[in-house]
Structure formats: C-alpha cells, structure tokens
Amino acid sequence: MKALFKIFSVSLIALLGLSMAYAQEEYQQPVISSPWSADVNKDAPHPEYPRPQMEREGWVNLNGLWDYAILAKGSDMPQNFQGKITVPFPVESQLSGVGKNVGKDNELWYFRKIDINNNQRKGKVLLHFGAVDWEAEVFVNGQSVGSHRGGYDPFYFDISQALKRGKSQEIAVRVWDPSDDGPQPRGKQVKKPHAIWYTPVSGIWQTVWMETVPETFISNLKTTPDFDRNLIKIKPELNGNPTGTKVKVTVLAEGSKVAESTGDLGDELEIPIPNARYWSPESPFLYDLKVELVKGNSTLDQVKSYTALRKISMGYDSNGNQRMLLNNKFVFQYGPLDQGWWPDGLYTAPTEEALVFDIVKTKEMGFNMIRKHVKVEPARWYYHCDKMGMLVWQDMPNGDHGNAWEHRLGIVGKGTERDRTAESEEIFRTEWKSIIDANYNFPSIVVWVPFNEAWGQFKTKEITEWTKKYDPSRLVNSASGGNFIIDGAKITGDMIDLHSYPEAVMPDPGIYGKDNIIVLGEFGGLGLPIENHTWQEKDNWGYQSFKNKKELSDRYAELIETMEKLIPKGLSAAVYTQTTDVEIEINGLMTYDRKVVKFDEKLMNKLHDKLYKIKVNLK
Known part of the structure; x- marks a missing residue:
C-alpha cells in the first residue's frame, strides 16, 4: 500500500521519515x-x-x-x-x-x-x-x-x-x-x-x-471440487512401499456417509455427491473426508480431512462486462486488506481465540471476503475461513524490490519489471509453488495474487500463466494495483486491479471490462488514532485522518455510496484498507491491539448489505 495521489496531505517523503524507535x-x-x-x-x-x-x-x-x-x-x-x-x-x-x-x-x-x-x-x-x-x-x-x-x-x-x-x-x-x-x-x-x-x-x-x-503412509491429499458435475476429485500421495495397497475415500455430511470410492495408487478418484450441498458465504457447508490406505482387510494408515463443493469463475453480464462468479452466480466480493500482524506476537497470533477473532469481526461487520496481504497464515486460519464462509484472496509475499512503478488516479499501473538474479527467481518460484501446494485444498481461497504494486515484480506474464495452469480451479489477479502487462486491452491474468486512496474508483469498463474482471484492489485507508491504543504516542498516520468515530463513519458511508454506483457499471470486487491498525498505521477497522472497534457493526452491515443486493444480469 502507498499514498499514491496528490490529494493526500502526507507526501511519501514525509511518510518515509516516520520511524519507530529502533536499536x-x-x-x-x-x-x-x-x-x-x-x-x-x-x-x-x-x-x-x-x-x-x-x-x-x-x-x-x-x-x-x-x-x-x-x-x-x-x-x-x-x-x-x-x-x-x-x-x-x-x-x-x-x-x-x-x-x-x-x-x-x-x-x-x-x-x-x-x-x-x-x-x-x-x-x-x-x-x-x-x-x-x-x-x-x-x-x-x-x-x-x-x-x-x-x-x-x-x-x-x-x-x-x-x-x-x-x-x-x-x-x-x-x-x-x-x-x-x-x-x-x-x-x-x-x-x-x-x-x-x-x-x-x-x-x-x-x-x-x-x-x-506407518512405514507406508499418506503424505498428501489434493482435493478439487467439480461444482458443475456435483463431484469431488481426490488424489492421495503416498510415501513408502505401497505394493498391494489401495486408497479408500469416504465422504460424510454431518456425520453420515453420503459417498465412498476405492481406487488404485496414483489415481485421481472422482466421487459423485448425491443431493449435493454447496459452499458459499451464506451457507458454508463442508463435507468431511476419511481417507484410508488399505491392504486386504487391513487399514495401514488413515487421515481425516474435509472439502466443499464451490466454484469460482468469470462470465459476461448483459452489458458485455466480465464478472467474477461464485457457483455460477454474480456475488459482489467485498472485504478488508488483512495483514495479520499483532503488537505482541508480530506474525503470530497470541492464541487460537485471537487468530479467529479477526475473521469473526470481519464477518460481523458484514464483509464476505478477506484479502490476505503479502503474508500467509497458519493452516488453522484458512480452516476457520472455510467454516465461517469467508472468501479469501491470497497474496504471495513480496521481496527483492527495486523496479519502478507509476500509478495515477483512474489509470492502470505502469512500470518496469525487476531484473532478478537466477537465484532470486528460483527462490520466488519455489516458494510460490509451495504456498499453493500447502493451501490448495482450502475452499475459502478463490484468488491467487502473485504480485502487489510492482514490488519485486518480474516476468509477470510467465508467472501468471504458470499460476493459472498449475491451479486452473481458481482465478489469478496477476498484479494487484501494479505493473500490468497489456496485450491490447487484455491484462495478463483474469482481472485488472486498481488501487486508489481514499476514493472508490475503477478502471474504465469500456476499455478493460470486455476481457478483464474489474476490481478495486485497495481503497479507503481512513485513519483514526485511538488514545492509549497506538503503537507509538505520536507520528501515527492514515491516508486520510479524522478526529472522532462519527467523522470516520460518515466518510466511510460516502465511499460506500460511491461504490454502489460502480457495481452496475462493471465493478466485481473491492478491498478496503484495512482490518486493523498496524504499527504506526492507524487506518484499521480496529485498533492494533483489537480492543477498540472503530465502526458500529450494525451500521457496517446495513451499508454492506446494499452492495450485495445490487442486481447484475448475466448473459
């Protein structure tokens, strides 16, 4: 995130001068x-x-x-x-x-x-x-x-x-x-x-x-929902000497068996689900799985898992604009930029209750999506998103900065690509693949985001196309607010993503909407310092700061009112900055210590509900 536009009173130079005490x-x-x-x-x-x-x-x-x-x-x-x-x-x-x-x-x-x-x-x-x-x-x-x-x-x-x-x-x-x-x-x-x-x-x-x-054991599962065919694909991976063994998968709904399949090693099992129930933010239904490695009548190894039937895709609306679809329907996706930092544990939440708290509060404020920003959470965080019906956009953590970037209000980002060393490229590719592998099975994750604001961005087209091919079950936001690789009006990847602070704006659908899903990847950043709840006593900042909760809430309502007008024109999703204050940033929905929620949850629900009720007709 950056203060990008001249409308801010805080310049980037001044911003960079605000440092917390360091030894x-x-x-x-x-x-x-x-x-x-x-x-x-x-x-x-x-x-x-x-x-x-x-x-x-x-x-x-x-x-x-x-x-x-x-x-x-x-x-x-x-x-x-x-x-x-x-x-x-x-x-x-x-x-x-x-x-x-x-x-x-x-x-x-x-x-x-x-x-x-x-x-x-x-x-x-x-x-x-x-x-x-x-x-x-x-x-x-x-x-x-x-x-x-x-x-x-x-x-x-x-x-x-x-x-x-x-x-x-x-x-x-x-x-x-x-x-x-x-x-x-x-x-x-x-x-x-x-x-x-x-x-x-x-x-x-x-x-x-x-x-x-055991000496021979189930080392991994790859679970892929096929929404249109009402079936679940499961491919187990084994370690050891599996001669004479088979894999048995049992699918359960609320404790009762609904389907079962047995296959040979290396097979991807396709399991039809009768009377299928689907996963969505309104109804996050999960199927339990029991996966067994069997030999004759003996079970050598057994693991428990879960999955869901849901689909993320894109399709045209009646005006010819690409839309982001969930289970073949348009669902406006709206959520906060979530960085997952803690004043006492930094990357690590103090307890499980703390880890869940941010998701619960996000849900209670009426959001249906979280963009997990340049951080990857422990598996249990995604598990709770799965259980609560929270859509997730997952960023790749950035590194190896140095390339230039230009971004102006209402204009897509343009800039250079980073000329990385062979070692740097290999580090990125290896970890990006490992992150996707580790989190592939979580149904809540619907979008991969390889790059953000051109931070260390390199070989964008190649990385994006590899990501789409490696996981065709999800959408790819190639460069959130960043350096877009354009072939005519087509952006590499599935969407064009603009960052704007504080205003809610979007790229011109007449230029980009025919080929790309239009999203507002970051906006807002409205700041309110709460006394005795800041990382440091002074020199805290937000993209636009306010003196009290009423001023903050009124300005937020104005942004939502503006966004209401953008959705019929082609906007499919938006990300508000941000879930909590982080260190000297005071633009969170909550304070960094999570002790103060700056907005009224009921009012937020009322404002957000209007966004989800806007009707968009599909072709």
Whole structure:
C-alpha cells in the first residue's frame, strides 16, 4: 500500500521519515498488547492440531520453551545458550520473551530435548514445522536431517534414522534470515521499521510438531471440487512401499456417509455427491473426508480431512462486462486488506481465540471476503475461513524490490519489471509453488495474487500463466494495483486491479471490462488514532485522518455510496484498507491491539448489505 495521489496531505517523503524507535540489538517493545497476551501458556502455546486438512492420531505438539542463542553467521552449534524463547513466537516479538534483532550477519539457534517412547518408534517419526523465516537447518542428536528455505510454507523431515537409543532426544534448529538485505519473499518486514514497513520476523513462527506414521503412509491429499458435475476429485500421495495397497475415500455430511470410492495408487478418484450441498458465504457447508490406505482387510494408515463443493469463475453480464462468479452466480466480493500482524506476537497470533477473532469481526461487520496481504497464515486460519464462509484472496509475499512503478488516479499501473538474479527467481518460484501446494485444498481461497504494486515484480506474464495452469480451479489477479502487462486491452491474468486512496474508483469498463474482471484492489485507508491504543504516542498516520468515530463513519458511508454506483457499471470486487491498525498505521477497522472497534457493526452491515443486493444480469 502507498499514498499514491496528490490529494493526500502526507507526501511519501514525509511518510518515509516516520520511524519507530529502533536499536541495533533490541526492538522497541510495544506499550500495547492484545487481550489474549495474558492467556498465552508459555509451556504449551497454540496446542491445537496444526494441519486440519490432513489430521491423524499419534502426534505431539513441541511448542513451548526452547533454549536459544544468537551467534555470528557460520558459528558452530552452541554448547551454551543465552536464555529461553517461547516457540512459535518470532524472536523479535514480545511474546517470544526475547525481543531481539538477529540480522543478516547472525544466525538464530534453537535447542530442546524431547522424549520418544517405544510406541512412537513403530514406523517413521516425522518432525514438522508450520513456518520458519527464512532458511532453516534441523539437527537431531547432532545430525543434520535436512534444510529448508522459505518463510511461509510448511515442511517436515523424517528423523527416524537420527534417533538414538533411549527416550531422550535432542533437537536443534539453525535459522538465518537476511530480512530486506536478501532477495527472498518477506512481505512488509524491514530491518529498520518505518512508515508502511514493519518489524522483522525471524525464526520459528508457526507450530512445531511431531507425528508417528506407518512405514507406508499418506503424505498428501489434493482435493478439487467439480461444482458443475456435483463431484469431488481426490488424489492421495503416498510415501513408502505401497505394493498391494489401495486408497479408500469416504465422504460424510454431518456425520453420515453420503459417498465412498476405492481406487488404485496414483489415481485421481472422482466421487459423485448425491443431493449435493454447496459452499458459499451464506451457507458454508463442508463435507468431511476419511481417507484410508488399505491392504486386504487391513487399514495401514488413515487421515481425516474435509472439502466443499464451490466454484469460482468469470462470465459476461448483459452489458458485455466480465464478472467474477461464485457457483455460477454474480456475488459482489467485498472485504478488508488483512495483514495479520499483532503488537505482541508480530506474525503470530497470541492464541487460537485471537487468530479467529479477526475473521469473526470481519464477518460481523458484514464483509464476505478477506484479502490476505503479502503474508500467509497458519493452516488453522484458512480452516476457520472455510467454516465461517469467508472468501479469501491470497497474496504471495513480496521481496527483492527495486523496479519502478507509476500509478495515477483512474489509470492502470505502469512500470518496469525487476531484473532478478537466477537465484532470486528460483527462490520466488519455489516458494510460490509451495504456498499453493500447502493451501490448495482450502475452499475459502478463490484468488491467487502473485504480485502487489510492482514490488519485486518480474516476468509477470510467465508467472501468471504458470499460476493459472498449475491451479486452473481458481482465478489469478496477476498484479494487484501494479505493473500490468497489456496485450491490447487484455491484462495478463483474469482481472485488472486498481488501487486508489481514499476514493472508490475503477478502471474504465469500456476499455478493460470486455476481457478483464474489474476490481478495486485497495481503497479507503481512513485513519483514526485511538488514545492509549497506538503503537507509538505520536507520528501515527492514515491516508486520510479524522478526529472522532462519527467523522470516520460518515466518510466511510460516502465511499460506500460511491461504490454502489460502480457495481452496475462493471465493478466485481473491492478491498478496503484495512482490518486493523498496524504499527504506526492507524487506518484499521480496529485498533492494533483489537480492543477498540472503530465502526458500529450494525451500521457496517446495513451499508454492506446494499452492495450485495445490487442486481447484475448475466448473459
């Protein structure tokens, strides 16, 4: 997000000068914290099962107190440590108990002992990490079991061969994160926070856990709804020696079996659903799945999952404009830009209740969509969106900035593409694929957004076309508010996305609407600082600031009134900036600590309901 237009009193130069206090070794700890900060159990934070799309018994949560050390890059594994860190909170955060900077010249080490009993050794032992920013090497009993690069995707290692005799085992993790000194995806993180750029997030920031699996086990599921044919496609992936085995899938609705299918390994099973029930924001119906690996009459492995019948597509309205369709009907999609930051946990919500709170409040305010902005959430966040019927646009976290961008009111973005190194390109491609793979099964996700505002944007046409081919079940917003690659009037990807602050505007449908879905990818940014609920006492900002809630609400109502007139002309979706205040930004629907909602929820519902009731006829 940027202040893009001259109508703002705050210039970009002035904006960049507003920095929170910064020290080389320690980050300023906030004077505010969320209501859930006091609820964090340091010995067992985030105890919930972390992978709801593929749940099995026989797992152990490894969150809690670990030893840590920050050492010069390239140092040997430490024998002594500097203190305790609460996993999975990033080391810079208040809830980690550390609050220190790491930087490109240092590495962060984690260490803890675990117990593994004889029952857990019957098969393979897998060590899982929800997310570690950015490069991680994992050691078990001093032996390296694998490395991973990528701050936003889950990974695991089979540690069976590294286990020693007896119960007690040792785990160590080495992490290096260059933040904005490296080319890797990093979202809004910078080593010196200022303006719209925030405190770095280094190290483990999602749940660490261990599970025991059979020698041959189900390693992944790929679930694709076929709405028009009322069937669900499921392709299991296996690890081990599957000779003589088959896969059995049972589909359940509210606990009762509605369909079942058995197939050979490697097959994609197509399972017809009788009396199909569909998923939508108004009725988010989910089917439960039981997936079994069977051999004769024996079940070798079993996982629980879920799916939904829903379709996201595009089609023409009666005026010849492309529209975004849900289940073959026009549904105006409207939601906030959601960055998922916390004053006490940074990237990591304090508790499960806190994680769910933002989605609940978004729903209560009458939004039906969330744009998850240059961050990827833990799997449980998407699980709750699935359950509550919240549509999600998922951004790829940006990195490797440097290309130019020009954007003027009502004009699509134009600029240069970043000339990345081969290493930088490979890092992006690898992590983008991993993010899509990890989140493919969540029905709430309906749009992929590879680039935002030309931040590190490169080879746009190639990346967009790869994304569309790799996941044809969703729409692709190639460059939200960014540098569009235009072939005539056709934008690469499915939509043209304009950013405008604060006004609600849209690209000219007469030029772009015949080939592209028209969306307003960011607008609003109306600011209201609430005393005793800001990251710092002064120098906070919004794109347009107000003195009280009434002024704020009245201006918001004006924006909605303007948007009402745009929908019949061709607008299919809009994104309001933003869910909460973040650090020195005070343009949230709620304060950064989530203790104050700045808008009346009933009024918001009334305003938004008018948007959804606008009738658009389809061809």
